[in-house]
Amino acid sequence: MKSRIPSESLNIHTELIMPGHTNPLGNLMGGNLLSWMDVACGVSAIKHCGTICVTASVDNVSFRLPIKVGDVVVLKSFATRAFNTSLEVCCEVYIFEPKDRTETLSHTAYFTFVSLDENGKSTKVPQLQPVTEAEKILYDSAERRREVRLFLAGKMKGSETKYLKAMLED
Numbered sequence: 113m114k115s116r117i118p119s120e121s122l123n124i125h126t127e128l129i130m131p132g133h134t135n136p137l138g139n140l141m142g143g144n145l146l147s148w149m150d151v152a153c154g155v156s157a158i159k160h161c162g163t164i165c166v167t168a169s170v171d172n173v174s175f176r177l178p179i180k181v182g183d184v185v186v187l188k189s190f191a192t193r194a195f196n197t198s199l200e201v202c203c204e205v206y207i208f209e210p211k212d213r214t215e216t217l218s219h220t221a222y223f224t225f226v227s228l229d230e231n232g233k234s235t236k237v238p239q240l241q242p243v244t245e246a247e248k249i250l251y252d253s254a255e256r257r258r259e260v261r262l263f264l265a266g267k268m269k270g271s272e273t274k275y276l277k278a279m280l281e282d
């Protein structure tokens with residue numbers, strides 16, 4: 113199976129925040145943003161795998177900056193690492209400032225998708241080959257994030273972890 117590079121799964125999705133997306137203070141509701149992030153990352157997963165992909169988990173998401181009605185929000189998603197039947201996808205959310213055309217990073221989150229065949233059975237994913245320095249850093253750190261999420265989901269025993277065990281023993 114041919115390996116892929118992160119830029120092959122890059123997906124850029126833009127939204128204009130409308131009053132129906134916000135709470136009474138005019139701030140974007142977190143659930144709307146999560147839904148857009150899930151779809152954006154799902155598209156990246158499909159671009160990487162070429163199969164049906166389902167969301168297996170979403171890592172902790174902190175809403176650091178409020179997004180206001182009228183803001184233009186840009187979601188950039190791309191695969192960071194492929195495992196066996198699953199892959200990690202990063203979603204970066206930026207607020208676009210039209211006056212000076214800058215983008216401010218407001219959120220980052222990691223989603224895990226599992227590739228399924230036409231019978232709904234999990235199936236092997238193409239490996240991912242990082243190219244840039246930033247992609248290599250994300251690729252290496254994905255192993256640690258995977259350990260934490262599988263441990264928290266009860267899918268990996270503490271004794272099976274490498275990084276987490278070392279951290280807890282510190």
Ligand SMILES: CC(C)(COP(=O)(O)OP(=O)(O)OC[C@H]1O[C@@H](n2cnc3c(N)ncnc32)[C@H](O)[C@@H]1OP(=O)(O)O)[C@@H](O)C(=O)NCCC(=O)NCCS
Pocket residue numbers: 166167168169195196197198199224226234261262265267
């Ligand atoms: C995700 C799903 C396919 C996993 O199936 P499963 O039989 O429990 O999983 P398995 O133990 O066979 O593992 C399959 C892969 O999923 C990964 N996985 C399973 N649970 C996970 C979790 N909570 N977080 C991250 N990865 C997970 C495993 O690590 C494995 O990856 P690998 O092959 O690359 O090592 C299954 O739980 C499912 O269909 N869930 C519903 C998905 C869905 O509907 N999503 C939309 C939510 S509304």
